[in-house]
Structures are given as structure tokens and as C-alpha cells.
Amino acid sequence: MRSERDLYLEAILAGRRQDAVDAALGAVERGMDVRDVYVEVLQEALYEVGRLWQANRISVAAEHLATAITQLVVARLYERLPRGEAVRGRVVLTGVEGELHQVGGNMVADALESDGWDVRFLGTDVPVPDVLEAVSEHRAEVLGISCTILQNIPKVSFLVGAVKATFREACPRILVGGGAFRASPGKALEVGADAWAPDMREAIAVARTLQRS
Numbered sequence: 001m002r003s004e005r006d007l008y009l010e011a012i013l014a015g016r017r018q019d020a021v022d023a024a025l026g027a028v029e030r031g032m033d034v035r036d037v038y039v040e041v042l043q044e045a046l047y048e049v050g051r052l053w054q055a056n057r058i059s060v061a062a063e064h065l066a067t068a069i070t071q072l073v074v075a076r077l078y079e080r081l082p083r084g085e086a087v088r089g090r091v092v093l094t095g096v097e098g099e100l101h102q103v104g105g106n107m108v109a110d111a112l113e114s115d116g117w118d119v120r121f122l123g124t125d126v127p128v129p130d131v132l133e134a135v136s137e138h139r140a141e142v143l144g145i146s147c148t149i150l151q152n153i154p155k156v157s158f159l160v161g162a163v164k165a166t167f168r169e170a171c172p173r174i175l176v177g178g179g180a181f182r183a184s185p186g187k188a189l190e191v192g193a194d195a196w197a198p199d200m201r202e203a204i205a206v207a208r209t210l211q212r213s
Contacts, residue, residue, distance in 0.1 A: 015065050020069050028077070088116040088117045092140040094146070097128070099148060101124065124146065132162060140172045143163060175196065
């Protein structure tokens with residue numbers, strides 16, 4: 001019997017949007033927690049899509065289609081996320097300039113909101129001044145930065161530096177994640193972040209440690 005992940009992967013590679021939605025929602029209806037669907041179905045399927053693209057077994061168009069379908073599925077799953085009673089704090093999530101993929105950040109934003117955080121998800125390819133403005137307006141206690149491409153690590157470093165220079169003692173704690181940091185975890189300290197998380201589940205756990213009392 002094929003797993004939910006395999007059914008979902010088959011659907012997004014074939015461009016079958018409704019089948020992808022049915023696979024994800026079906027997993028929830030069979031008792032799977034929405035956050036587990038994010039990690040074990042959607043995230044794992046997208047990792048495989050990335051591997052297929054890197055191996056030149058699928059086209060850029062196919063990779064983009066799979067990602068676009070997953071964004072639709074995330075929006076449908078959002079409605080079914082459990083809502084905890086905890087009130088943890090305020091967080092801003094963003095991707096650096098030059099980043100094109102935001103579905104991972106979107107899932108982290110949803111999961112943090114479900115965990116009790118007041119979340120502002122800016123998407124990706126956001127200019128530094130706009131990130132600073134969002135942090136200020138939201139009075140963020142945590143800033144999450146996503147980076148999927150190793151070549152964009154210097155942009156993360158620049159953003160972290162700008163945030164620290166702007167907010168000084170009131171600087172939010174900084175959490176980084178994404179494919180670039182999974183490939184090179186040591187870069188998190190190099191860019192000046194307070195912490196990094198390899199995946200959505202760890203992002204929730206780490207964010208709690210950064211929460212101000």
C-alpha cells in the first residue's frame with residue numbers, strides 16, 4: 001500500500017491539483033495531525049521534487065508546478081490546524097531578497113500560529129527596509145529568516161546586521177532556516193543568528209526557547 005507521501009508526490013508531479021488536495025485532506029480525515037501532514041507528506045514530497053530536479057529528471061516547469069500546487073494545499077490545510085490556548089509572543093517571518101520559494105516559510109508560519117504565536121508572514125524576496133518596518137510595526141520578539149540558496153547566505157548576514165543595528169537592545173531574537181542552512185548548519189552562527197532550525201517541528205521547539213518571559 002502506497003503511503004500518503006507517495007500518493008501526494010504522484011499527484012503534484014502529474015499536475016493533478018484536486019488529487020493532491022484529496023491526498024492531503026484524506027490523511028487528515030484518517031486521523032493524521034495537520035502539522036504531521038505538513039512535515040511527513042508535503043515537506044518530504046517537496047524534498048523529493050528537489051532531488052529529481054537536481055538530477056535533471058524533471059523540468060523547472062514541473063518543479064514550479066509542484067510547488068504551486070503545494071501552496072494551494074497548504075491554504076486548504078490551514079483551515080484545519082488546531083488552535084492552542086497558549087499566547088507565546090509576536091514573530092515576523094520572511095525570506096531574503098532573491099529567494100523565490102516561500103512554501104516552507106508558509107508552513108512554518110502556520111505551525112507557529114497554531115502554537116500560539118502572533119505571526120506576520122511576509123513571503124519571500126522582501127527588501128531589507130520593508131523587513132525592518134514590519135519588525136517595528138509588529139513589535140516582533142522573534143524574526144525568522146528563510147534562505148534556500150547558499151549564494152544568498154550573505155544577504156541573510158546583511159539583514160541580520162541591519163536588524164541588530166536598527167533595534168539594538170530591543171532587537172528581536174533571530175531564527176534562521178531553509179535549505180541553505182540544512183546544507184551548511186554552521187552558517188547560522190556565522191550570519192549572527194541566535195538559533196537555526198532544520199525543519200518545521202524544530203522551528204516550533206526552538207522558537208519557544210527564544211520566547212521572552
